[in-house]
Structures are given as C-alpha cells and as structure tokens.
Amino acid sequence: MSYQIVFFDIDGTLVNEEKQLPPDAVEAVRELQNRGVEVVIATGRAPYFFAPIAEKLGIDSFVSLNGAYVVYKGQPIFQREIPRASVEALVGHAAKHNHSLVFEGHAAFYANEASHPHVVEAVSSLKVDLPGQDPDFWRNEAIYQIFLHCEAGEEQVYDQVVPDLRYIRWHPKAMDVIPHDRSKAQGIEALLHHLNVRPEHAVAFGDGLNDKEMLTMVGLGIAMGNSHEELKPFADHVTTHVDEGGIVNGLRYAGLLD
Structure with missing residues (x-):
C-alpha cells in the first residue's frame, strides 16, 4: 500500500510525558515531508495549545479539538461547534x-x-x-x-x-x-475529502481513548507502545514507546521510512 498522508496525535505520541519531542520523531517527520508525504497533526488540543510544536515540525495542517476545527496549510476547511x-x-x-x-x-x-x-x-x-x-x-x-x-x-x-x-x-x-457524534475521525474525513485522498491511503498514530475512531477509519492505525490498554485492540499495529523510537518504528512498519 502506498500511503499519502500521516496523522499524528500529540500527547503520548509526538511528545512524551515531559511534553518533549524526541529528536528521532522530529527527524522522521522531516523525512516524511522531504518525501512528499502529507503530515498532519490530529489532536484533542486546541490550536493555541500546540502552536510551538507545529512550528518546530513545520506542520501547518491539523485536525484539532477532537475533529471540530480543521485547517489545511493555514486555511480553515471544517468547523463544528457545540450547540x-x-x-x-x-x-x-x-x-x-x-x-x-x-x-x-x-x-x-x-x-x-x-x-x-x-x-x-x-x-x-x-x-x-x-x-x-x-x-x-x-x-x-x-x-x-x-x-x-x-x-x-x-x-x-x-x-x-x-x-x-x-x-x-x-x-x-x-x-x-x-x-456525541464527534471524533477526530470526523475531522480527518473532512480533510481527506478536501484532498481527494481515500482513507485506505492514510496512516494514523495515537495513544489515547480519543484515538479509537481515528485508528479504525484509516488504512493503517498505529498505537504507541505506551498507549492506553483499551486503545490497542483498535489498532492494526502497536509500535514501541514514544521514547523508544515509537514514531520511527511505526513509520518503518508502514513502509514510509527505510
């Protein structure tokens, strides 16, 4: 399978418990970008909670607020407020x-x-x-x-x-x-539709309970080794801990890194 886009959760996925980006994860994201793969943040956080992380990674596309506010290359494309x-x-x-x-x-x-x-x-x-x-x-x-x-x-x-x-x-x-009908998957679906990319050509990484829908809707759902135990059954693959090369090893499993 040739994957075109990768969605990354933040807490426990891109960053560790100390909210630090492991250097190998930063390098992996940049390598994906160099290879022409779309890299998107998919998080429960609001945009103002992850702006420094996105800037450091050079990412300007994101699914935020658990799917409610979606931006592609700096432009909002999907918004769903609570009634x-x-x-x-x-x-x-x-x-x-x-x-x-x-x-x-x-x-x-x-x-x-x-x-x-x-x-x-x-x-x-x-x-x-x-x-x-x-x-x-x-x-x-x-x-x-x-x-x-x-x-x-x-x-x-x-x-x-x-x-x-x-x-x-x-x-x-x-x-x-x-x-009740909201999840990261809803926002991801909107972004994939905007890009005319089929879900089976997408990869998603997550570790928390709000990642269940996201991991099951894409072509390859990867749970971190440090994931909540209730999440792992929803993943196609469980990679290593965030501090033990989890992003790199997951991308290698997906065939996106050498």
Missing part, C-alpha cells in the same frame, strides 16, 4: 455539582471561575498557559470543546441531563466534552 443549548445545559448542571469548566474557542479559552485547583492541575500538565476567567465566554463565541473538571466517575451525573454530549478523560481531574 449553544448543550453548552447552556452543561453550564447549569456543572454549577450544581461545583465542577469547573473551561470553554475552548478556536483562538482563545477561558475558565468559568478563577484558579480552580483542578483546572490549574490539569491545564498545567499540558505545559501551556492557564486560562483567563470569563464565565460568559460561551455566550459570545463559538465553543468547539469544553474541559469538565471532576473526579473519575463523577461525569455520570451528566448522562441524562445532557445526553447529546460525551466525555473523554485525559487527566485524573479533567475530561474533554464534545458532541
């Missing part, structure tokens, strides 16, 4: 349970309360700036994703109240909140 009514319902219910929220637009993000300890802990783990405070940000801007800050299991109180949303845990104190 305003769903955001309003979540805001009201979160207030009843004292769960803090962070609202993510495509260019900025704000928390509904200042310096909540769960927000500080979770967002700081991404090695990015903390959000400002604006409880009404969602009323004035398109919201593509929300961080819900709660302990494991506490998200179940939202199932009946806001059934059109789903919750994907990425930190012990935080979850991504997105529409």
Whole structure:
C-alpha cells in the first residue's frame, strides 16, 4: 500500500510525558515531508495549545479539538461547534455539582471561575498557559470543546441531563466534552475529502481513548507502545514507546521510512 498522508496525535505520541519531542520523531517527520508525504497533526488540543510544536515540525495542517476545527496549510476547511443549548445545559448542571469548566474557542479559552485547583492541575500538565476567567465566554463565541473538571466517575451525573454530549478523560481531574457524534475521525474525513485522498491511503498514530475512531477509519492505525490498554485492540499495529523510537518504528512498519 502506498500511503499519502500521516496523522499524528500529540500527547503520548509526538511528545512524551515531559511534553518533549524526541529528536528521532522530529527527524522522521522531516523525512516524511522531504518525501512528499502529507503530515498532519490530529489532536484533542486546541490550536493555541500546540502552536510551538507545529512550528518546530513545520506542520501547518491539523485536525484539532477532537475533529471540530480543521485547517489545511493555514486555511480553515471544517468547523463544528457545540450547540449553544448543550453548552447552556452543561453550564447549569456543572454549577450544581461545583465542577469547573473551561470553554475552548478556536483562538482563545477561558475558565468559568478563577484558579480552580483542578483546572490549574490539569491545564498545567499540558505545559501551556492557564486560562483567563470569563464565565460568559460561551455566550459570545463559538465553543468547539469544553474541559469538565471532576473526579473519575463523577461525569455520570451528566448522562441524562445532557445526553447529546460525551466525555473523554485525559487527566485524573479533567475530561474533554464534545458532541456525541464527534471524533477526530470526523475531522480527518473532512480533510481527506478536501484532498481527494481515500482513507485506505492514510496512516494514523495515537495513544489515547480519543484515538479509537481515528485508528479504525484509516488504512493503517498505529498505537504507541505506551498507549492506553483499551486503545490497542483498535489498532492494526502497536509500535514501541514514544521514547523508544515509537514514531520511527511505526513509520518503518508502514513502509514510509527505510
């Protein structure tokens, strides 16, 4: 199979636990680009959370916010915001349970309360700036994703109240909140359609629970050796750990590197 495009998750895939890019991964991405293979970031992060990484890798195409905001060579080609009514319902219910929220637009993000300890802990783990405070940000801007800050299991109180949303845990104190039919795969599908590339000619690398749909829709889905155990059955191949040549070894398996 001749693969034309590769999608890379960021956390745990391109970067390690310290949020550092392994040098061999950087070299591998550049070699792909030199060979004319499209290289695209596919992440749950918003664009302002990964701009330095994209710049270092020379990547200007991405599927961000778990498929909600897609850019090809610097130009937005696909956008899907969370319905305003769903955001309003979540805001009201979160207030009843004292769960803090962070609202993510495509260019900025704000928390509904200042310096909540769960927000500080979770967002700081991404090695990015903390959000400002604006409880009404969602009323004035398109919201593509929300961080819900709660302990494991506490998200179940939202199932009946806001059934059109789903919750994907990425930190012990935080979850991504997105529409039930949203995933990275939706954004990837939009980008592939834009490029007139068939899914079987695409490769995707991931390690987290939000990568399931992505790995199964492409021609070759590769899970990192350090992946969440529940992800690995959805992959066609499991490569090595991010710090043990995982990207390079996966690309060699795909026949994209020598």
